[in-house]
Each structure stands twice: as C-alpha cells, then as structure tokens.
Amino acid sequence: xxxxxxxxxxxxxxxxPHLGIGSALYKKNIISGSIISMLILTSIVSPIAYINxxxxxxxxxxxxxxxxxxxxxxxxxxxxxNKNEILFFAIFSLFFLWYFRGLSxxxxxxxxxxxxxxxxxxxxxxxxxxxPLRLEISWPNQMASNHLIPGGIIAISSILIKKINLISSxxxxxxxxxxxxxxFFSHWATIKKINPFKILIFxxxxxxxxxxxxxxxxxxxxxIYVILMLEILKNLYIKQNKQILFCLSLxxxxxxxxxxxxxVIFSFWIAYFNKEKISNLNWIVIIxxxxxxxxxxxxxxxxxxxxxxxxxxxxKIEDILSLNGIKGWFITDAVSxxxxxxxxxxxxxxxxxxxxxTKYYLPYFLIxxxxxxxxxxxxxxxxxxxxxxxxxxxxxxxxxxxIGHTAHLYLLMAVxxxxxxxxxxxxxxxxxxxxxxxxxxxxxxxxxxxxxPLHYVEKELLTTPESTMTTSELKFGFxxxxxxxxxxxxxxxxxxxxxxxxxxxxxxxxxxSVIYNWIIQPDDK
Amino acid sequence: MINKHVKKRxxxxxxxxxxxxxxxxxxxxxxxPGLIAKKYLNHETKVKILIKSLNHINKVYINxxxxxxxxxxxxxxxxxxxxxxxxxxxTCEH
Numbered sequence: 266x267x268x269x270x271x272x273x274x275x276x277x278x279x280x281x282p283h284l285g286i287g288s289a290l291y292k293k294n295i296i297s298g299s300i301i302s303m304l305i306l307t308s309i310v311s312p313i314a315y316i317n318x319x320x321x322x323x324x325x326x327x328x329x330x331x332x333x334x335x336x337x338x339x340x341x342x343x344x345x346x347n348k349n350e351i352l353f354f355a356i357f358s359l360f361f362l363w364y365f366r367g368l369s370x371x372x373x374x375x376x377x378x379x380x381x382x383x384x385x386x387x388x389x390x391x392x393x394x395x396x397p398l399r400l401e402i403s404w405p406n407q408m409a410s411n412h413l414i415p416g417g418i419i420a421i422s423s424i425l426i427k428k429i430n431l432i433s434s435x436x437x438x439x440x441x442x443x444x445x446x447x448x449f450f451s452h453w454a455t456i457k458k459i460n461p462f463k464i465l466i467f468x469x470x471x472x473x474x475x476x477x478x479x480x481x482x483x484x485x486x487x488x489i490y491v492i493l494m495l496e497i498l499k500n501l502y503i504k505q506n507k508q509i510l511f512c513l514s515l516x517x518x519x520x521x522x523x524x525x526x527x528x529v530i531f532s533f534w535i536a537y538f539n540k541e542k543i544s545n546l547n548w549i550v551i552i553x554x555x556x557x558x559x560x561x562x563x564x565x566x567x568x569x570x571x572x573x574x575x576x577x578x579x580x581k582i583e584d585i586l587s588l589n590g591i592k593g594w595f596i597t598d599a600v601s602x603x604x605x606x607x608x609x610x611x612x613x614x615x616x617x618x619x620x621x622x623t624k625y626y627l628p629y630f631l632i633x634x635x636x637x638x639x640x641x642x643x644x645x646x647x648x649x650x651x652x653x654x655x656x657x658x659x660x661x662x663x664x665x666x667x668i669g670h671t672a673h674l675y676l677l678m679a680v681x682x683x684x685x686x687x688x689x690x691x692x693x694x695x696x697x698x699x700x701x702x703x704x705x706x707x708x709x710x711x712x713x714x715x716x717x718p719l720h721y722v723e724k725e726l727l728t729t730p731e732s733t734m735t736t737s738e739l740k741f742g743f744x745x746x747x748x749x750x751x752x753x754x755x756x757x758x759x760x761x762x763x764x765x766x767x768x769x770x771x772x773x774x775x776x777x778s779v780i781y782n783w784i785i786q787p788d789d790k
Numbered sequence: 791m792i793n794k795h796v797k798k799r800x801x802x803x804x805x806x807x808x809x810x811x812x813x814x815x816x817x818x819x820x821x822x823p824g825l826i827a828k829k830y831l832n833h834e835t836k837v838k839i840l841i842k843s844l845n846h847i848n849k850v851y852i853n854x855x856x857x858x859x860x861x862x863x864x865x866x867x868x869x870x871x872x873x874x875x876x877x878x879x880x881t882c883e884h
Contacts, residue, residue: 579813585820588813611821618814623808630803634796650798653806660810776857 268370272436275425282332288339290546296448296508297496300357301550302316302332304489304516307417310389310555312414312560318392318399327425353451353461360465361443364472367719368439368484374726375734375758379714380780382416382486383434384761389413389420390429393766397564400784402757403774404766407785410564412522414557415486430764432736442492444485453503459691465685470703472718473710475686477596477681487673492518494680501648502688510647511535511543517548519557523670524677526574526662527654534650567782572665589614590668596676596721597707600624618660625678626656633686636692654679669691695757700763732778734758754778 280299283306287298306328310321336343366372385408388399398408419434426433450468454461472479480493497513500506514535517528536543541550577584595601595617604616629652654727659674690699713720726733732754739759753775760767767774774781827839851862 381816566856579816582820585813585816588817610825611818615814615818618810618817626803626807630800634800646795646799653802656806656810660813777861 269436270438272426272433273440275442276422277435277516279422279424280337282329284343285332285334285336285339286328286730288343289335291506291509292339292342294500294504294506294509296452297500297504297506297513300492300690301509301512301516303418303421304414305550305553305762306421307414308516308519308550308557309341311413311417312556314389314398314417315410315560315564316397317395317396320388320396320711321389322391322424324576325421329424334614347455350451350455353454354447356461357447357465358444361446362718365439365446365483367723368435368442369434370439371736373435373439373735374723374764375431375435376726376729376752377732377758377779379431379435380757380761381411381783383419383431383438384757384780386416386420386423386434387429387764389416400780401764401766402761402780403769403784403786404577404785406769406774407565409567409783409785410561411567411783412486412519412557412561414491414516414519418489428764431758431761433764437491438488442488445492445495452499456503457692463691467690468683469689469715470706471683473706473715475679475683476600476710476718477598477714477721478676479683480720481596481722482673482676482680484719484722487521487677489672490517490677491680493517493520494677495684497648498681498684502684507539507647508541511539511541512547512550515547515554518554521670521673522561523574523664525558525675527593527651527658527674530654531651535647538647554566556572565785574662574669574671576661576662577661584663587663587667588618588622591617594668594672594676595621598714599711604723621658621675622658625675625682626681629678630683632689634691637687648681652678684718725751731755732758734762736762737764751777 270602280303283299283302284295286302286305287295287299287300291298306325309328310324313320313324362369375692380402384402385398385400388401392399394405396407398413399405400408416434418441419437422437423433445677450464451461453459454464460641479491482488491511497510497517500509500513511532511748514528514585517531518525520528577587579585589611592614597605600620601617604613604620608616633648655678656675657669659668662671663669664671686702690702693699707715717723734755738755739762753779756772757767757775757778757780769786774784774786827836831839847862851859854862
C-alpha cells in the first residue's frame with residue numbers, strides 16, 4: 266500500500282504541469298488538453314532520445330516550469346470540481362483498481378514483451394552516458410527504432426520517482442489506465458446524467474464479451490491508442506467538441522506504429538470534413554508527428570521483422586494464404602472455441618474471418634444506425650472513416666512477416682463497439698433486448714472472463730514460463746546474472762524489475778527474447 | 791440527410807463485407823488442392839508430394855537468414871517430437 270501511495274503521489278505531482286498546459290490549450294476541455302500536453306512532451310523527447318538522451322531531463326524540466334506557470338495562472342478554472350463527478354469518480358476508481366488488478370505490479374506476469382516498451386525508461390530519464398538511448402538489459406547497446414510514445418508517457422510520468430524500474434513502470438501504467446477509465450465513465454455519467462451503476466452494469470456485461478481484447482491491448486503497448494480512442498469517442502459523443510478531434514487523431518498516428526496508415530487517413534478525413542483552418546497548435550503537432558515518424562526511418566531499424574506494409578496481391582497464392590495468420594492473433598472466446606473444436610484446417614480461418622466481421626464491426630453499424638439523430642451528421646461520418654479503413658486494413662494489408670500487427674485494428678475496434686453497446690443499452694428502455702444482451706454476455710464470459718479482462722493474456726503467458734516472471738519468482742532469487750542460456754530471458758526481466766543493468770560484454774542477450782531484434786549490436790568485425 | 795448518409799454508409803459496409811467474403815472464398819479455393827489431395831490421393835502419391843515439399847523446404851532453408859534457420863530447425867524439432875510422441879497429432883498433420 267505504501268508503494269502504491271508513493272507512486273500515486275509522485276504521479277499526481279507529475280501530472281499537475283500537464284493540467285496547467287491543458288488549461289492553456291483548451292480551457293473548456295482541460296483533461297483532453299492535459300492528455301494532449303503529455304503527448305506533446307513525449308513526442309518532443311522521443312526523437313531526442315535517439316540523438317542524446319542527456320537532454321531529455323532538461324526539456325522535461327523546462328516544460329514542467331511552463332506547465333506550473335499556467336497551473337498557477339488558471340488555478341480557478343482547473344480546480345473547479347463537480348461534487349457528483351468526484352463521487353462517481355471514486356466509485357469507478359474502486360471498481361477499476363479491482364477490475365484491472367491483473368495489471369497491478371504484484372499480480373502482473375512480466376514478460377519479455379514488456380522489455381521492448383519499458384526496459385529503457387530508466388535510461389531514458391537518467392542516462393548513464395551521452396548519446397542515443399541505451400538498453401539497460403544489454404548495456405551499453407543502443408535501442409533500434411521503435412514507437413516510443415507508450416513507454417515515453419510512462420517515462421515522463423515517472424520523472425519524480427527515485428528508483429525507476431520495470432515494477433514502477435508497470436505500477437504507473439496500472440494507475441494511469443485505472444484512473445483514466447474511471448474518469449471517462451464518471452464524466453460520461455455526469456454529463457449525460459445517467460445513473461453510474463447503470464453504466465457499470467453494462468460495462469461489466471460488455472467487457473464480458475469484449476474485455477479480453479481490451480485487456481490484451483492495454484497489457485501491450487496499445488494502451489495509449491485505447492485512451493486516445495476513448496478521448497475521440499468522448500469528444501464526439503459525450504462532450505461534442507470537434508475542434509480537438511484533429512489533434513487527437515494526429516497522435517493516433519504515432520501511438521501505434523504498425524497501424525499508422527489508418528490514423529493518417531483518419532486525420533486527413535477529419536481535416537477535410539471539418540473544413541477548419543489548421544490552428545498553430547495543430548501545425549506544431551504535425552511537425553512533431555513528422556519528427557517521430559522520421560525517427561522510425563532514420564534511426565537504425567530492428568534487425569528483423571521490420572518492413573513496410575503492402576496490399577495483398579489477390580493473384581499471388583502466398584498473399585492469399587497469409588490470412589492463416591489470424592488464427593495466431595485471435596483472442597479465443599466462447600464462440601471461437603466452438604469454431605476451433607468443430608471445424609478444421611482452412612475452414613477455421615474462413616469462419617474466424619466471418620466471425621470477426623460479425624463480432625467487432627456489425628454491432629457498430631447496427632447501433633449507430635439506431636442512435637443517430639438528425640442534429641449532427643458529422644458525428645457518425647467522422648468515426649466511420651476509421652472503422653471502414655480498419656476493416657480494409659486488417660483484411661488486405663500485410664507485413665513481410667505475414668498478417669503481423671494489423672490484427673490490432675479489429676482488437677482496437679472492440680473499444681469502439683463496447684462504447685456503443687454501453688451507450689445503447691444505458692439509454693434504452695427496451696427491456697427485452699436488455700435481458701437478451703445480458704444473457705448472451707453472461708454466457709460469453711462465464712466462468713473466467715466476466716470479471717477478469719486479462720484472463721486470456723495470463724493463460725497465454727503461462728504457457729511460456731521461460732520468458733515470464735512474477736514478483737514471487739523474483740523473491741526466490743533471480744537476481745544473479747549468470748550466463749545460463751535457460752534462464753537468460755528470465756534474468757533480463759528480473760534485472761529490469763529491480764532496475765539494474767546487464768553488461769552486454771559479460772552476458773550476451775538471448776536470441777529468443779522478443780527484444781533481441783531491437784538491440785543494435787556492434788559489428789563483430 | 792442523416793438517413794441518407796446512414797444508408798450510404800451501410801452500403802459501403804455491405805460492399806466491404808462482400809469483398810472480405812470474396813477474399814475468404816479465394817482463400818478456401820487456394821486450399822482446395824490440398825484438401826482434395828488429403829481426401830483422395832493414395833499413400834504413395836502423398837509420400838511423393840511430401841518429398842517434393844521437403845526438397846522445396848531445403849531450398850528455402852539454404853537461402854534463409856540464421857534466425858529463420860533457427861525457426862525452421864525448431865519447427866522440425868517439434869515435428870520430430872510429435873511423431874515420436876503421438877504420431878498423428880495436429881503438428882504432425884500440419
């Protein structure tokens with residue numbers, strides 16, 4: 266508890282300057298402004314990390330000073346609280362801190378995938394030598410180009426923490442996600458004057474169907490994409506603030522590198538549709554996006570698995586057969602378990618293709634058709650662009666390694682569909698449809714998925730014990746960095762957890778680790 | 791106005807879904823030779839095809855990068871293991 270309070274206190278302090286900048290950017294939408302402020306700072310420091318990480322702390326310090334000035338200047342606007350919203354926020358916070366318990370540092374299963382996004386945070390904030398970003402778990406080797414935004418957000422939030430390590434980063438992510446979800450739903454209940462318990466019930470039922478996908482996304486590096494998606498939905502459907510949408514959509518581009526092209530089209534679509542003059546702030550953001558984008562290409566690329574996305578050639582058999590990859594990316598649920606047990610071979614892939622379209626996309630089109638009112642057509646048209654591009658992209662776009670990360674698109678679509686399901690049922694008086702939905706949702710999630718969005722992820726990680734760690738395992742002494750091949754990945758994770766370096770000259774990075782390809786190793790010659 | 795848009799949007803969704811379905815059918819057609827072979831070919835022909843495939847894999851292996859080679863070796867190790875253990879489990883069939 267002490268550790269949580271300590272991290273929570275330092276996180277709050279680190280967020281205050283962003284509230285200041287947020288209030289300066291958007292006076293009537295301070296939280297969205299603060300999120301944009303965090304993303305601006307992260308996108309400034311991310312490319313710099315590849316030039317000289319020593320400058321990062323200075324930039325954050327200057328940025329925080331500006332933030333604190335605006336915090337003081339706009340204090341009357343910022344610290345204006347709505348009693349109802351605070352009460353709702355407290356209720357939702359308790360719920361989400363329990364609901365996302367799988368992300369809490371003591372229950373979390375640390376895997377080698379986390380090393381890719383969080384193992385360099387200490388070097389990002391407190392670099393040990395001049396020059397580009399180093400990897401602590403293979404020190405002093407450099408980090409290859411990567412989208413640093415998810416880790417960067419955690420990094421700028423951990424600026425005040427004395428001992429930065431993987432455990433502190435995971436704690437921060439757990440708190441940021443729980444607090445943001447609490448804010449989102451409490452804000453929704455307050456603005457739309459909906460009983461928060463009604464939202465809570467439909468949220469649990471909705472998560473029973475889509476929770477595993479959302480759990481998978483927030484467990485990985487896509488949690489910023491989820492937060493941005495929810496912010497876009499908030500500003501479209503709850504707050505109705507279209508001015509901020511373009512800025513948010515721009516940040517979607519760098520929030521998840523493998524699916525950047527969908528966000529690019531989405532941003533263009535918003536700019537075209539809103540027909541607004543691009544503000545100075547948005548020009549700055551465009552430049553920052555360009556710099557981050559450039560860093561992906563100018564910085565040495567990962568040794569493997571890197572390549573440009575391409576459209577499949579319908580006349581090329583390898584491209585057509587690459588669809589088989591969705592079997593590996595699919596998050597199993599009650600229906601897909603039946604598909605896997607009844608069908609076999611290519612018929613499973615075909616059935617999954619139909620099922621993905623039905624589960625993730627069809628409810629969106631059915632519900633938005635019903636809830637659209639004649640007042641504001643742009644609301645629906647703007648989001649349609651992302652949704653339609655998402656379908657085309659995950660089905661027809663491939664990476665050289667196959668279906669690759671485009672599968673994130675339909676997994677992220679779960680966030681959008683969940684939002685509309687909660688919106689539809691919490692505003693509906695059709696009790697028959699509510700009862701049917703409740704029954705389906707309970708059957709879907711029963712018995713393990715209803716109250717644990719990380720059930721699937723945990724089950725999958727437990728099948729690869731050689732590349733995972735838990736805090737209880739750490740207590741049993743994975744702290745000796747012996748050159749033992751069988752424990753190599755575990756030792757990497759353990760050293761990241763306690764925040765210590767592994768000297769690459771003494772211990773070579775294990776080739777089977779996910780991060781191996783992101784380590785720039787000096788040429789043997 | 792909005793109804794008009796919803797209709798137009800739903801048409802696009804229908805068209806895109808149709809494209810996805812057509813792609814799915816292409817995918818099934820691409821598998822047809824394998825499925826037919828599995829069902830109708832005799833044992834000797836299957837062995838011949840398997841040897842041809844292994845020769846093809848050999849060519850791929852020669853041109854592969856070291857880590858790709860490791861992956862292929864790993865796959866073959868698993869295949870051997872499954873043949874030793876069960877003989878007809880899914881890995882072996884694959």
